[in-house]
Amino acid sequence: MAIKIRLARAGSKKRPYYHVVVAEARSPRDGRVIERIGSYNPMLAKDDEKRIVLNTERATHWLSTGAQPTDRVERFLDAAGLLKREARNNPNKGKPGAKAIERLEEKKAAEEAAAEAAAAPAEAPAEEASAE
Template sequence: MAVKIRLSRGGAKKRPYYRIVVADARDPRDGRFIEKIGSYNPMLPKDSEERVKIDTERAAEWLKHGAVPTDRVARFLADAGLVEWKHGDNPKKGTPGEKAKEREAERAEKEAAKKEAEEEAKAAAAAPAAEDAPAEEAAAEAPAEEAKADEAPAEAETSEETKS
């Protein structure tokens, strides 16, 4: 007979409460069981001591007799130090689907474009300040050049007059 240590659901609708039971693997989930060895109340906070209660001595005895815990019960037993639990053998189960990957790629593109726009704005803000200084210098030099240009023809006229 294959024996499992598993959860048997009780409680009201949308208010689950589970018994940790030892049962024949062929029996239904909430059906006949051999022995109740604990309880699990998922409605309680995760740090509550009342959330998971297991009779570790009885669980250890059933494990010695070859009872196989389900994945969730194996986690509870691992927390109690009775078994070594590891993740299941389906590595693709937790990976995101195609649409989620597409949305992530779109978000990454939007963020990259946003960062580029911010960098351009910063560069544009810094560039006018740098461009203003040479423009001001050029503006200051332009009237001086115009004044020199005005003086040069006047000097040429005076030199011609003195020659004649």
């Protein structure tokens, strides 16, 4: 039986509020839980101490028994000093997509064509004057 420490939604529409719960991995998000060990209110300011409330004693107990936290809960536990979360790196996330690259190339080609067109008439009268 795999145990997870995760968030269970408990808020009205467009007013999210989450309970930090210990549950079986197979149970639904808002389904049966083993224990409720905290809460998370994303509507509060980031510096508010009531934004994340955790029972650290119970969290350490469940971590010691092998419960696996989800990524968001792992962030909370790291902030509380109960767990060390390694920083993740996704170098491809910031890169533009194929369509954006295509649009940039088209824009660059149009700018080059405009620069050549602007430079060509200025050179033409000078060539005509030297030919006479």
